[in-house]
Amino acid sequence: MTDTCDVLIVGVGGQGVILASNVLGEACLAQGRPVKAAETHGMAQRGGSVECHVRIGGTLGPLIPPGGAGVILAFDLLEALRYRHYLAPKGRMVVNRQMVVPTSAFMQGLAVPTVEEALGKLQDLDLCPLDADALALEAGSPLTQNIVMVGAASPHIPLSAEALKAAVKRSVPPKTIEMNLKAFQLGRDAAASCR
Amino acid sequence: MERRYSLGNEAIAHAALEAGADLVAGYPGTPSSEVIDILRVQKDRELHVEWSVNEKVAFENALAAAWCGQRALATMKHVGLNVAADPLMTSAYTGVTGGFVIMSADDPFAHSSQNEQDSRCYAKFAQLPCLDPASVQEAHDMLIDAFALSESLGIPVIFRPTTRICHSRSDVTFGPVSSDHRKGEFRRDPRQYVVIPAHTRILHRKLDEKQPLVVKAIADRGYNRAEIRGKTAVVAGGIAAAYVQEYLPPSVSFVKIGAYPIDPSWLKDVIRKHDRVLVFEEGDPIIEEQVLQVAGTVPVRGKKTGSVPLEGEFSPAVVASILAKEGLIPQDAVPVPGKSVPDLPPRPPILCAGCMHRATFHAMKRVFRDGIFPSDIGCYTLGLQLGAVDTTICMGASLTVGSGISHSGEPRDVVCTIGDSTFLHTGIPGLMNAVYNGARMTVVILDNRITAMTGHQPNPGTGETATGEPSPPVSLEAICRACGVTFVETISPHDLPTMLDVMKRAKATDGVKVIIARQTCVITARKAGIRRGVYAVDPEVCTGCETCVKFGCPAIEFRDEKAVITGLCSGCGICAQICPSGAIGKEVKR
Numbered sequence: 001m002t003d004t005c006d007v008l009i010v011g012v013g014g015q016g017v018i019l020a021s022n023v024l025g026e027a028c029l030a031q032g033r034p035v036k037a038a039e040t041h042g043m044a045q046r047g048g049s050v051e052c053h054v055r056i057g058g059t060l061g062p063l064i065p066p067g068g069a070g071v072i073l074a075f076d077l078l079e080a081l082r083y084r085h086y087l088a089p090k091g092r093m094v095v096n097r098q099m100v101v102p103t104s105a106f107m108q109g110l111a112v113p114t115v116e117e118a119l120g121k122l123q124d125l126d127l128c129p130l131d132a133d134a135l136a137l138e139a140g141s142p143l144t145q146n147i148v149m150v151g152a153a154s155p156h157i158p159l160s161a162e163a164l165k166a167a168v169k170r171s172v173p174p175k176t177i178e179m180n181l182k183a184f185q186l187g188r189d190a191a192a193s194c195r
Numbered sequence: 196m197e198r199r200y201s202l203g204n205e206a207i208a209h210a211a212l213e214a215g216a217d218l219v220a221g222y223p224g225t226p227s228s229e230v231i232d233i234l235r236v237q238k239d240r241e242l243h244v245e246w247s248v249n250e251k252v253a254f255e256n257a258l259a260a261a262w263c264g265q266r267a268l269a270t271m272k273h274v275g276l277n278v279a280a281d282p283l284m285t286s287a288y289t290g291v292t293g294g295f296v297i298m299s300a301d302d303p304f305a306h307s308s309q310n311e312q313d314s315r316c317y318a319k320f321a322q323l324p325c326l327d328p329a330s331v332q333e334a335h336d337m338l339i340d341a342f343a344l345s346e347s348l349g350i351p352v353i354f355r356p357t358t359r360i361c362h363s364r365s366d367v368t369f370g371p372v373s374s375d376h377r378k379g380e381f382r383r384d385p386r387q388y389v390v391i392p393a394h395t396r397i398l399h400r401k402l403d404e405k406q407p408l409v410v411k412a413i414a415d416r417g418y419n420r421a422e423i424r425g426k427t428a429v430v431a432g433g434i435a436a437a438y439v440q441e442y443l444p445p446s447v448s449f450v451k452i453g454a455y456p457i458d459p460s461w462l463k464d465v466i467r468k469h470d471r472v473l474v475f476e477e478g479d480p481i482i483e484e485q486v487l488q489v490a491g492t493v494p495v496r497g498k499k500t501g502s503v504p505l506e507g508e509f510s511p512a513v514v515a516s517i518l519a520k521e522g523l524i525p526q527d528a529v530p531v532p533g534k535s536v537p538d539l540p541p542r543p544p545i546l547c548a549g550c551m552h553r554a555t556f557h558a559m560k561r562v563f564r565d566g567i568f569p570s571d572i573g574c575y576t577l578g579l580q581l582g583a584v585d586t587t588i589c590m591g592a593s594l595t596v597g598s599g600i601s602h603s604g605e606p607r608d609v610v611c612t613i614g615d616s617t618f619l620h621t622g623i624p625g626l627m628n629a630v631y632n633g634a635r636m637t638v639v640i641l642d643n644r645i646t647a648m649t650g651h652q653p654n655p656g657t658g659e660t661a662t663g664e665p666s667p668p669v670s671l672e673a674i675c676r677a678c679g680v681t682f683v684e685t686i687s688p689h690d691l692p693t694m695l696d697v698m699k700r701a702k703a704t705d706g707v708k709v710i711i712a713r714q715t716c717v718i719t720a721r722k723a724g725i726r727r728g729v730y731a732v733d734p735e736v737c738t739g740c741e742t743c744v745k746f747g748c749p750a751i752e753f754r755d756e757k758a759v760i761t762g763l764c765s766g767c768g769i770c771a772q773i774c775p776s777g778a779i780g781k782e783v784k785r
Contacts, residue, residue: 012542013544021364022200022364025200025364025366026200028200028366029198029199029200029366033366034365034366035200035364035365035366036330036363036364036365037363037364037365038359038362038363038364039362039363039364040306040362041225041226041307041362046544046545046546046547046574046577047542047544047545047547047749048542048543048544048545049541049542049543060437060438060440060441061359061434061437061438061441061510061511062359062363062364062365063359063438063510063511064511065510065511065512065515065530065532066512066530066532066533067530067531067532067533068511068530078539078540078542079542081536081539082536082539082542084533084534084535084536085532085533085534085535086532086533087533088533089533101540101752102540102541102542102543103545103747103748103749103751104540104541104542104543104545104580104747105540106744106751106752106753107580107744107745107747110540111538111540112540121536124534
């Protein structure tokens with residue numbers, strides 16, 4: 001684990017990708033670490049593909065080069081396929097084992113890979129698949145799946161669990177703090193069985 | 196001093212507070228909108244904040260405040276500066292007494308814009324200084340300084356962040372918010388503020404005479420600096436400077452450009468110390484042209500030699516590959532992309548589940564089967580995917596393009612679509628003109644009572660100001676009638692039969708017809724707690740005809756040869772109205 005780490009978070013608008021990246025950014029601040037991040041705006045309500053770049057320890061530009069991400073958090077399998085070329089040779093991908101089929105694919109009858117096919121196209125990577133939706137429900141709300149994902153990636157991110165949890169508290173609505181801390185822990189525990 | 200993890204636009208907004216800005220006015224436009232969106236919800240606000248009707252209006256409001264000695268900021272996206280270009284050019288002549296900063300946010304790669312124009316060209320055109328930050332911290336610091344620069348020179352200053360500044364985040368150091376504000380006082384001086392020919396000729400000369408002072412003021416600030424480290428130099432402006440620094444070897448000189456105009460004697464001195472120069476800048480080759488003017492025999496590589504792309508935005512990967520191609524770094528220093536998966540279905544942004552625009556487009560296409568559909572700029576431009584958008588060029592142009600097509604002799608029906616905010620922005624003159632000059636077309640105003648695409652900013656139709664004070668909502672019906680339209684009908688897009696009927700009547704009527712399709716935006720409705728109930732498909736009745744799937748609502752999926760309505764449903768009920776077998780109904784609460 002190096003001191004600097006480029007983390008790419010991808011998903012579908014509305015899944016809380018930007019909030020997940022804010023947790024990493026706030027944790028950097030708490031640990032006195034420089035950070036740069038870039039995000040896609042305006043997709044939250046419109047279901048588009050969303051990518052957030054977070055460069056822990058970054059002092060220059062906010063964008064991660066393809067092949068440079070130490071960790072990818074993919075909230076959706078189709079987005080995992082779309083962005084897998086960003087992963088560094090020794091990087092790890094944490095992926096939610098589910099797929100939102102794009103509406104345009106239904107409308108135009110485009111071929112969409114199944115969950116199993118998609119996982120198959122990721123098998124050559126250091127992959128940690130988990131059912132973030134189910135864990136989020138267990139934590140108390142499907143909306144916490146973004147924090148489940150952050151928890152699952154946390155062992156591979158050079159930030160302390162304490163700093164990340166404090167950042168979760170700062171970043172989520174006050175009423176949902178307990179639920180989100182539980183989601184973080186459930187994700188972290190689930191990822192422990194990955195290896 | 197406070198350390199925060201901040202969005203670029205949040206840092207810019209805070210910088211305006213630190214600078215003690217007295218008036219901030221703008222029109223929403225990605226990537227600039229969050230600056231005012233943050234300021235307008237500040238508690239204990241000591242400044243006037245407004246969403247103006249368009250960028251020209253915002254610009255002139257801010258300019259006048261600066262004429263009264265206040266610190267004023269006008270915010271807009273790059274193409275907004277086209278709308279404000281008229282006052283921009285002459286405001287350089289009149290100058291200002293207070294600090295006046297124009298934030299024009301550029302969008303290389305046109306992430307959410309109609310073009311990739313470069314605001315630095317306007318700075319050169321108007322002979323105004325331009326600050327071009329390379330990071331969020333620099334954007335913050337430069338904006339504060341921009342007010343001081345404007346005051347010391349007595350002219351407006353253009354501040355040009357790009358998408359990757361506005362919409363990136365970083366650890367940033369904020370200073371304290373200033374409580375030092377200025378009360379406006381207009382000092383009558385016709386020779387400065389009344390630009391009749393006799394005055395303006397003198398003002399032009401004064402602006403020209405000021406230019407050496409501008410060059411010196413920029414040079415003194417140190418935004419442009421050089422680290423001489425070898426016989427090859429890389430010159431980079433804006434965020435490209437950050438990308439270059441990731442890869443530049445210590446033996447290559449680094450010249451960072453962050454402000455314009457660049458002092459030509461300094462630049463000449465720097466460039467002539469080298470055998471070879473490579474220039475990186477997003478947008479137009481503005482630095483490159485100036486380098487070429489002073490380079491003498493030193494070879495200059497950049498956009499003009501085809502070494503650096505003319506279009507799009509840069510990234511570390513793009514910059515690294517160019518540096519390798521130019522022999523400045525070894526090929527193995529360029530990051531190698533991992534394996535990618537070809538032919539994935541795309542995931543473009545689409546209209547929300549239950550969006551009123553989808554229903555309106557559906558009705559339009561049914562009634563005007565071979566119609567021509569000029570459209571405009573807003574969420575509804577996404578109607579392209581539904582085959583309901585034939586043209587989009589700039590704000591307000593649906594109506595003018597529509598009347599132009601009608602006058603061209605094209606016999607098919609012309610049906611324009613324009614949002615409420617865009618209609619108020621620059622649509623009204625086009626409507627007035629169409630009526631005045633006898634165009635034949637139908638205008639559908641998509642009135643969701645909010646400026647939705649840019650993040651739900653209120654407009655004069657909403658009934659409240661940017662800061663939440665109640666305001667009289669303008670009547671679109673009255674405006675249209677005042678423009679001379681006699682066919683003005685208001686309908687709800689959730690009532691499909693009525694909408695179809697009104698459109699058929701419009702089709703049968705000559706002249707300019709206006710249909711106001713009014714329904715609250717689904718997002719604002721949800722935030723306001725409006726719940727309409729959800730719909731469900733009866734699988735026993737569904738024939739799998741896919742009529743509802745082709746409607747394109749993200750809440751409708753197709754599985755095992757049957758339509759399924761998901762949790763995204765917001766209850767507009769249009770799918771139930773279009774299902775030919777009556778398989779869709781309101782879900783009964785269990």
